[in-house]
Amino acid sequence: MIHRSTVHEVLIAVFQVRAFSDPDSPELAVLLWQRALDPEAGTWSLPGGTLRDDENLATSARRQLAEKVDVRSVAHLEQLSIFSEPDRVPGDRRIASTFLGLVPISTEPTLPGDTTWHPVSALPPMSFDHGTVVAHARHRLVAKLSYTNIGFALAPVEFSISSLREIYGAALGYQVDATNLQRVLSRRGVIEPTGRRAPSGKAGGRPPALFRFADNSIRVTDEFAALRPPQA
Amino acid sequence: MIHRSTVHEVLIAVFQVRAFSDPDSPELAVLLWQRALDPEAGTWSLPGGTLRDDENLATSARRQLAEKVDVRSVAHLEQLSIFSEPDRVPGDRRIASTFLGLVPISTEPTLPGDTTWHPVSALPPMSFDHGTVVAHARHRLVAKLSYTNIGFALAPVEFSISSLREIYGAALGYQVDATNLQRVLSRRGVIEPTGRRAPSGKAGGRPPALFRFADNSIRVTDEFAALRPPQA
DNA sequence: TCAAAAGTGTTATGAGTACACCCATGA
């Protein structure tokens, strides 16, 4: 058989909730850069690159991201699965370890010219299997919003419940009730009141209380959906 | 820096529920082989080996397993995380992709002389970071027993509820109520009655009805613990 | 005083747990 060399690469799906057309209904967006050169020139790719000898995967992911976005703005990063089909890209074999990264709303990191945010509901033509990676990452995010405090990595430091509702709605892909969101997250100790209030909006209305996330790293908050250990 | 070559390896934590001391309370066991040579001669390792150029990770995992156990007995195989620390093993760098494998109870595949089942509650001295892999795999199994039908890969084709209760108890690490186990799995459509009955045991007693799993591949049965989409 | 937005209260539902009680069988 033809001798092929194998390299290990890292690919990161970085998500942020952003306003596109309507500022009142923001959408989940993913960071992509457009390939200038073949193969697949013109298609859009996830940030990433080759693993170095002296770094582990998480370190590499942060280093690769630094080329596209201010890494300090990435509030959460976690491993997804590996894409290992021998022919997933042309040329040398590339085994891809994929990651999910999250950037809080309304941070605006400066981006290179080839790089922009795209709503996940309308992705441009994607390079290789990168569209599949985005789908996996979105699925993981939706699942973890239900049973962890991962929302901390999408929300600002302080927020009203209704703005948090917009963030969850955008990330999940369906509307959630603000009342119940507050109750669920409060009971689990995921969010807590700051005691401060925001000014009321342009059209008047009662000024909202401000909340914050209790932790700024991921924590499982509802481990057993069923088959819990006995209480006694 | 010193030139190092990097290889990609696969490691599989294969679990089975087995009777050790007491046949009435089986335990979760993991398949290990003992290293005859250095490094770390005498310690116990997970089955696995180097990824080939022409295979993906899942294919490689099945091929590696074939050297230790009859692969047809492995009812479920899924990817866990990657261990990528540059110095996780001495010598050339080895990036390890880890897997969880499950073998149904009371199948007895023939094993090589260096290979045996060990209860996960009392692991022998483990090679490198293989103990951590076993812990991750166990954690994944426990989680998936709650929200998927993954029990199909641990149970025999037909079973009574009380024997299924023993299997779940061993895998989870805590006792479950047979009544509620039946109700939860039946409501979710995970198990179904076969219409047949088993003979009653040595000490008499009512003969149990036999059940089977409705599917023999993994399926998520309880996706949303909270924040479900609205019904309308 | 009215509209708008936030926040509270209330009810309904459904999943899961715990446990008492009844059933079927062999000795």
Added chain:
DNA sequence: TCATGGGTGTACTCATAACACTTTTGA
């Protein structure tokens, strides 16, 4: 007829969803 399990019925708890109602503000 009794011991030994298996199986059923039922009450309780609790998290969540749905939605009406009240409160607080600006115009």
